[in-house]
Amino acid sequence: MSHELKGSDLTRAMLARGDENIWCAVCDESDEQAMMDQCGNDFTAYIVSFNDGYFYCSAGMPWSYAVPIKISAVMPFEVSI
Template sequence: MSNELKGSDLTRAMLARGDKQIWCAVDDDSDEQAMMDHCGNDFTACIVSFKNGCFYCSGGSEWSFAVPIKIVAVTQHEAKL
């Protein structure tokens, strides 16, 4: 069995380490649901804290699950322009 942190466990560990803002896919049901594309209605948030069993984003909303993601800019080549 792997001891590698992932999903919401990784986000909690990053916050405990002192990270201040972590972009995450968020959901209230599960890590798996957070990572699914719900017909283009997916949710991302900048997570800033974890307290009382909930993740909190910079906008003040609370979430049960928060999976760290990478956000990178699209290049002109990728946009085919």
């Protein structure tokens, strides 16, 4: 059995450790739904805190789920240029 943290549990652990401004996919339904709502980058936010059962983004909005994500620049070799 794996005890590896993932999804919103990982975000909570990162905040408890003192990490700041964690870039996350966010949603009010589930971790899985947060990762599916990435079309157009509409549902991502910098998460700055977790209070009263909600993740709060830098704009002050509460979210039920926040999955940490990585965003990186596309390299020329990735698009055959």
